[in-house]
Amino acid sequence: KIKDFAKNVIDENRVRYTSNAGLIELRKEIAKYYEEKISPNNICVTNGAEEGLYSVLTAIIDFGDEILISDPTFIAYESIINMVGGKAVKFDLKSDENFQIDFSDLNEKLSSETKAILINNPLNPTGRKLTELEFIKITEFAKENNLILISDEIYRDLVFGDCPNTF
Secondary structure: OHHHHHHHHHHOOOOOOOOOOOOHHHHHHHHHHOOOOOOHHHOOOOOOHHHHHHHHHHHHOOOOOEEEEEEOOOOHHHHHHHHOOOEEEEEEEEHHHOOEEOHHHHHHHOOOOEEEEEEEOOOOOOOOOOOHHHHHHHHHHHHHOOOEEEEEOOOOOOOOOOOOOOO
């Protein structure tokens, strides 16, 4: 199958550079997956989640900008933020309450230098998915404080139950 596909690509003269955002056919399928809530023109395909996150943070962070991340969180977040000149500021997840977001600690960590909040769902490394109320509160928190909300949902399909999986 792979050899036949490759032959067809060559025979149809489809050997060319593609858009940096990825093949439009793929971006249309991704838009369908997300129930058309996002336009294919606003989708960029990367080689992986870390490359995508690096690209986003490079685009939005100025030197010294603070990015709020949960504690605990995916180990690469802090180093990627540091690589692009930002500063990771950690807010607590309540370990004694099933790693729920500690919104009072989140508010305390907010400063005039805060540019964005980076959250993942399900939460890595705990595996817990956010509740609907947490979704609402984190979205409202970002809006009220004029923050960019970055949602890493690489594991969104590795959960079960009736809780929403995406923002």
